[in-house]
Amino acid sequence: MSLALAESGLSAGRQRLKRVLVLGLGNPILSDDAVGLRVAAEVQRQVSDSADVEVIESSEMGLTLLDLVTGFESLVVVDAVQTGLAAPGFVHQWDESDLKALPPVSPHFLGLGEALALGRLLGLAVPTRVQLFAIEVADPFTLGNSLTPALDRCLPAVVEQVLLLVGSGLGSKG
Amino acid sequence: MNPDSQKVWNEANQRANDAAQAQRRRVTVDPITRLEGHGKIDIFLDNQGDVEKAYLQIPELRGFEVFCIGRPAEEMPQITSRICGVCPTAHHMAATKALDDLYQVQPPPTARKIRELVYNAFMLEDHALHVYILGGPDFIVGPDAPKEERNVVGVIQKVGLEVGKKVIGMRRQLRELIAYFGGKVIHPVMGLPGGVSKGLKAEDLPRFKQVAKDGLEFALFTLQVFHDIVLKNPRYVELITSDAYTHRTYYMGQVDEQNQVNFYDGQIRVVDPDGREYARFPAQKYRDFVAEHVEPWSYVKFCYLKPLGWQGFQEGPQSSVYSVAPLARLNVTESMPTPQARQAYQEFYSTLGAKPVHHTLANHWARVVEMICAAERMVELVNDPDITGTDLRCLPTKKPSVGIGAVEAPRGTLFHHFETDARGLIERANLIVATQNNAARIAMSVEKAAKGLIKKGQVTEGLLNMVEMAFRAYDPCFGCATHTLPGHLPLAVSIYDQNHELLKELVQS
Numbered sequence: 001m002s003l004a005l006a007e008s009g010l011s012a013g014r015q016r017l018k019r020v021l022v023l024g025l026g027n028p029i030l031s032d033d034a035v036g037l038r039v040a041a042e043v044q045r046q047v048s049d050s051a052d053v054e055v056i057e058s059s060e061m062g063l064t065l066l067d068l069v070t071g072f073e074s075l076v077v078v079d080a081v082q083t084g085l086a087a088p089g090f091v092h093q094w095d096e097s098d099l100k101a102l103p104p105v106s107p108h109f110l111g112l113g114e115a116l117a118l119g120r121l122l123g124l125a126v127p128t129r130v131q132l133f134a135i136e137v138a139d140p141f142t143l144g145n146s147l148t149p150a151l152d153r154c155l156p157a158v159v160e161q162v163l164l165l166v167g168s169g170l171g172s173k174g
Numbered sequence: 175m176n177p178d179s180q181k182v183w184n185e186a187n188q189r190a191n192d193a194a195q196a197q198r199r200r201v202t203v204d205p206i207t208r209l210e211g212h213g214k215i216d217i218f219l220d221n222q223g224d225v226e227k228a229y230l231q232i233p234e235l236r237g238f239e240v241f242c243i244g245r246p247a248e249e250m251p252q253i254t255s256r257i258c259g260v261c262p263t264a265h266h267m268a269a270t271k272a273l274d275d276l277y278q279v280q281p282p283p284t285a286r287k288i289r290e291l292v293y294n295a296f297m298l299e300d301h302a303l304h305v306y307i308l309g310g311p312d313f314i315v316g317p318d319a320p321k322e323e324r325n326v327v328g329v330i331q332k333v334g335l336e337v338g339k340k341v342i343g344m345r346r347q348l349r350e351l352i353a354y355f356g357g358k359v360i361h362p363v364m365g366l367p368g369g370v371s372k373g374l375k376a377e378d379l380p381r382f383k384q385v386a387k388d389g390l391e392f393a394l395f396t397l398q399v400f401h402d403i404v405l406k407n408p409r410y411v412e413l414i415t416s417d418a419y420t421h422r423t424y425y426m427g428q429v430d431e432q433n434q435v436n437f438y439d440g441q442i443r444v445v446d447p448d449g450r451e452y453a454r455f456p457a458q459k460y461r462d463f464v465a466e467h468v469e470p471w472s473y474v475k476f477c478y479l480k481p482l483g484w485q486g487f488q489e490g491p492q493s494s495v496y497s498v499a500p501l502a503r504l505n506v507t508e509s510m511p512t513p514q515a516r517q518a519y520q521e522f523y524s525t526l527g528a529k530p531v532h533h534t535l536a537n538h539w540a541r542v543v544e545m546i547c548a549a550e551r552m553v554e555l556v557n558d559p560d561i562t563g564t565d566l567r568c569l570p571t572k573k574p575s576v577g578i579g580a581v582e583a584p585r586g587t588l589f590h591h592f593e594t595d596a597r598g599l600i601e602r603a604n605l606i607v608a609t610q611n612n613a614a615r616i617a618m619s620v621e622k623a624a625k626g627l628i629k630k631g632q633v634t635e636g637l638l639n640m641v642e643m644a645f646r647a648y649d650p651c652f653g654c655a656t657h658t659l660p661g662h663l664p665l666a667v668s669i670y671d672q673n674h675e676l677l678k679e680l681v682q683s
Contacts, residue, residue, distance in 0.1 A: 027256065027257075028256060029241070029253065029256050029257070030257075058360075059256065059360050059361070060359075060360050061260075062303075062307075063303065063307065063342070063345065064349075064359075064360075066342070067346065114325060114326050114327070117326070117327050118326050118327060118330065118338070121327055121330055121331075121335070121338070122330070122335060122338050122339055122342065123335075141236050142236040142237040143236065143237040143238050143240070143241035143257070144237060144241060
């Protein structure tokens with residue numbers, strides 16, 4: 001391993017105490033954009049004594065996500081999405097291959113899929129299993145602390161789905 | 175009026191207002207903005223099949239002022255830094271400076287220098303991200319490379335894994351420096367009216383000296399990469415200077431007493447399309463110089479120079495359109511404030527011709543020059559004896575009323591404006607972000623690119639690429655709800671005939 005890589009603290013051998021990361025993404029003050037954070041907070045409440053699952057809420061994006069996910073075996077991302085193809089509150093379940101199908105070049109950002117691909121290219125220990133819960137949202141553009149009603153209603157079901165996936169021994173060896 | 179009648183009256187009024195608002199939106203916006211999509215471009219053809227008008231739609235952040243009203247002004251550096259995950263430090267700093275102004279208090283020298291150190295670290299980090307990761311596909315990989323290579327993986331393959339690791343490692347060091355003072359990079363809690371919340375301990379200084387030194391080395395290395403890959407390729411230079419990416423407009427940026435660019439503080443300077451000084455004013459006077467024009471087809475407000483009046487999307491001597499961002503900053507500065515950046519700046523102008531340079535794609539190069547400037551300024555600051563001082567705050571004692579602050583965000587001039595009651599609770603709040611300042615010029619760039627690539631109804635292959643390159647050089651923010659998955663913005667272009675019927679839809683995939 002190169003010196004630069006070791007110094008960066010993102011060494012391939014970076015160890016985490018827990019195997020699974022549930023990563024809630026979003027902006028806490030942009031209405032529905034916060035839905036991933038709300039789900040993560042509830043998941044955290046329910047798995048707080050788990051030796052296997054760590055929960056992080058983050059408003060970061062792109063390259064910074066690499067710092068958060070490196071070292072975990074499995075990654076479960078919960079985030080907001082606007083495809084316009086489903087009703088608000090609908091949960092799209094994607095894996096990493098779906099991310100790769102998304103546009104490769106962004107005018108401004110590095111997507112999660114690209115961040116993971118970059119991490120692999122650089123030999124970082126990025127999670128081998130990636131699951132995404134992308135929740136269709138109604139309004140991620142208005143500043144506010146609350147979700148729209150459809151999103152509020154979907155919260156318990158999404159939390160249950162995430163817990164079910166995490167509880168199924170996601171990413172367990174063999 | 176009794177309370178019940180008052181309530182009914184208010185509700186009825188509200189309904190009427192909402193209905194009027196809905197009607198207005200439908201009439202003025204449809205059918206162009208059928209979808210409020212990210213980075214959506216609509217191109218309208220005339221009856222010859224040539225481009226009549228091309229529009230870039232940018233979703234607007236809503237409800238900012240409503241959200242802020244009634245909150246203590248001291249919350250603004252936290253709230254505004256949460257708006258956007260891309261430039262939290264820029265919002266945090268602009269809001270903090272607006273609070274200084276609101277309470278009429280100046281930070282002591284140590285606090286000011288700490289702010290400046292953090293701010294320059296942020297500029298260096300953000301510019302590096304753009305040069306290598308976001309803008310990289312256009313120049314490092316190249317505009318003609320196969321689509322599947324024009325992404326971050328392609329960039330790393332071209333520059334090499336070691337360089338990729340260097341970028342990641344450097345970025346992390348700089349973010350650690352920002353987090354040392356701000357607690358978190360994404361939501362810093364550093365800025366207070368009249369100072370900062372944390373100082374630099376003498377025992378930690380060697381670490382920061384090392385970061386600054388590494389930062390400068392990295393910035394100079396980046397200039398070398400830019401030389402080797404971009405400037406040695408005559409085709410790239412030809413592309414940068416081509417007419418398709420050139421607009422003769424005004425430029426705006428913040429400068430110090432010597433008219434040299436300063437990212438953190440100074441006066442706002444504007445030069446005309448011939449490079450002559452048009453205006454120089456403190457941020458507090460921004461409303462005398464900046465006005466916003468609204469078009470029926472977009473939510474975006476297009477900034478223009480108020481004394482000149484709105485002259486349309488026009489360039490040249492008649493224009494009132496101005497631009498911000500790295501190229502604009504180089505155009506308004508008389509020289510760079512630090513020696514190695516000055517050398518890079520002189521090379522920039524001797525290669526691209528006389529000042530001002532009007533080539534939009536030169537923003538990428540200007541960004542590299544600014545990386546050197548930010549790093550050199552960091553080195554100066556960590557070697558300044560004041561930096562480890564302990565006098566971090568001047569306590570505000572005056573009654574608040576109006577506070578306005580500006581910084582140079584990586585993407586250009588950013589204004590924050592708050593008005594409060596005597597208790598310091600927000601009554602009015604306004605932001606003018608870099609992308610708004612640039613909106614008119616971005617619209618012109620998109621239209622010019624479209625006009626060059628669509629003739630007699632024939633759409634040239636590579637339209638998406640070329641149009642995208644036209645606006646990516648500005649590194650625009652498409653609203654601030656940019657977090658939403660997929661984490662990046664699929665570009666879609668819709669082409670309509672003279673009857674506004676959809677002819678073709680191109681989606682980048």
